[in-house]
Amino acid sequence: MSPRVRLVLFLLGAAGFLTTGVLAVLGAPPVGTDVHPYRDAAVAGALAHATANVVSTVNYDQRALDTLGEETILLASVTAAVALLRPADDERVDVPPPDVVRSRSPATRLAGWLLLPATLLVGLDVVLHGHLTPGGGFQGGVVLATAVHLLYLAGSFAALERLRPRRWAPVAEPVGALGFVGLGVAGSVAGVGFLGGVLPFGTLGDPLSSPTVILLNVAVGIGVGFGLVVLVAQFLRQEVLVR
Amino acid sequence: MSPVLLLVALLGVAVAGGVVALTRDPEKQAVTLSAFGLLLGVTFVLFDAPDVALSQLAIGAAIVPLLVMLTVRTVRRRQR
Amino acid sequence: MTTLLTVVAFGTAFWLVVVGAYGILRSDDLVHAVVSLSVAQSGTYILLLAVGYQRDATIPILGAGGAGSTPIVDPVVQAMTLTDVVVSATVTALLLALTVQIAKRHGTVDPDALRELRG
Numbered sequence: 001m002s003p004r005v006r007l008v009l010f011l012l013g014a015a016g017f018l019t020t021g022v023l024a025v026l027g028a029p030p031v032g033t034d035v036h037p038y039r040d041a042a043v044a045g046a047l048a049h050a051t052a053n054v055v056s057t058v059n060y061d062q063r064a065l066d067t068l069g070e071e072t073i074l075l076a077s078v079t080a081a082v083a084l085l086r087p088a089d090d091e092r093v094d095v096p097p098p099d100v101v102r103s104r105s106p107a108t109r110l111a112g113w114l115l116l117p118a119t120l121l122v123g124l125d126v127v128l129h130g131h132l133t134p135g136g137g138f139q140g141g142v143v144l145a146t147a148v149h150l151l152y153l154a155g156s157f158a159a160l161e162r163l164r165p166r167r168w169a170p171v172a173e174p175v176g177a178l179g180f181v182g183l184g185v186a187g188s189v190a191g192v193g194f195l196g197g198v199l200p201f202g203t204l205g206d207p208l209s210s211p212t213v214i215l216l217n218v219a220v221g222i223g224v225g226f227g228l229v230v231l232v233a234q235f236l237r238q239e240v241l242v243r
Numbered sequence: 244m245s246p247v248l249l250l251v252a253l254l255g256v257a258v259a260g261g262v263v264a265l266t267r268d269p270e271k272q273a274v275t276l277s278a279f280g281l282l283l284g285v286t287f288v289l290f291d292a293p294d295v296a297l298s299q300l301a302i303g304a305a306i307v308p309l310l311v312m313l314t315v316r317t318v319r320r321r322q323r
Numbered sequence: 324m325t326t327l328l329t330v331v332a333f334g335t336a337f338w339l340v341v342v343g344a345y346g347i348l349r350s351d352d353l354v355h356a357v358v359s360l361s362v363a364q365s366g367t368y369i370l371l372l373a374v375g376y377q378r379d380a381t382i383p384i385l386g387a388g389g390a391g392s393t394p395i396v397d398p399v400v401q402a403m404t405l406t407d408v409v410v411s412a413t414v415t416a417l418l419l420a421l422t423v424q425i426a427k428r429h430g431t432v433d434p435d436a437l438r439e440l441r442g
Contacts, residue, residue, distance in 0.1 A: 264346030
């Protein structure tokens with residue numbers, strides 16, 4: 001297809017897309033409206049199950065089945081990406097280069113080492129309080145994965161290779177997904193339905209309220225955190241080690 | 244949250260998104276993508292969506308641009 | 324003000340999808356195409372959050388006393404956007420891994436050059 005034909009096709013498609021878009025918007029309520037039927041339903045559900053963060057109650061209680069789907073997409077993508085990035089037969093994997101610690105300025109290293117524990121703590125906090133405050137397994141898992149890679153900033157690739165749980169991280173990621181399914185099955189066995197809350201909901205705003213949401217957050221946090229660690233590790237290895 | 248700030252942020256996102264898509268060099272794109280991700284995160288805060296902003300800031304402004312940068316460098320070495 | 328916000332918010336969402344698609348069309352590098360795709364995807368985040376926005380409402384967190392007098396913005400679209408952000412990042416990573424493989428196998432990541440290689 002010549003570039004000209006491609007451009008004409010694109011312009012036709014874009015015109016059609018924008019036309020239907022404008023028609024849809026004309027029939028929709030304006031941005032900032034106070035009519036939100038889904039919001040009202042979600043808030044009622046959140047109050048019934050004592051979960052302060054309504055976004056979390058949608059993700060891990062009311063529509064937990066969808067989140068299981070997301071978790072599965074995540075697992076499949078990470079597995080496929082890691083399989084694609086394995087060194088091929090005709091490639092050689094270098095030994096980790098000697099510490100590049102000396103090439104980093106002391107200030108950078110200090111910042112890395114100071115940020116590492118702080119970021120790990122923030123990540124844990126975000127996962128464990130996802131039912132009360134903004135956060136949860138998805139966001140906390142991402143923060144935790146970022147924390148581990150501060151090691152690269154702090155020390156060296158070699159230190160990262162040693163300390164990063166490469167051997168068991170690929171195993172830990174599916175454990176998160178399995179934990180999610182396990183909690184779902186527990187609901188079925190207890191007779192409250194797949195992914196229904198088995199444990200008592202508690203009082204709204206209490207740190208241990210909505211325990212099922214907390215547990216599902218932990219499962220997703222494990223899946224997302226280790227998934228991203230494995231992913232970034234593979235891309236880094238590809239760049240630094242594989243020749 | 245003030246709608247005026249939200250308007251400004253949305254216009255910023257529109258401009259930044261255009262810049263990212265129209266930057267030809269992927270290595271420079273990693274940088275503009277990071278700035279775009281940051282702006283999106285700020286916009287989400289103004290939309291009263293702190294949960295979304297949190298994951299956007301970590302993912303969109305840090306991890307994805309890092310992966311893009313690493314891919315560009317790996318690919319450049321492979322090109323004949 | 325409301326009309327202006329509606330136009331700008333939905334306009335930004337559609338613009339991001341279109342400009343991302345245009346980036347893919349003009350791309351001479353698969354990495355560039357993948358990044359452009361993620362720009363197009365960002366349009367959906369803005370669209371969803373714009374649909375759920377309410378002026379003078381607060382974030383979707385309930386106080387200890389339950390639903391207060393201040394309304395909250397729609398949490399359902401936020402939950403969708405939240406998972407969308409994380410999942411799209413892993414899909415982007417998968418596409419980038421594919422690009423690395425293509426570079427290894429064919430020595431180029433220019434879509435047009437790849438088409439010629441296949442003959």
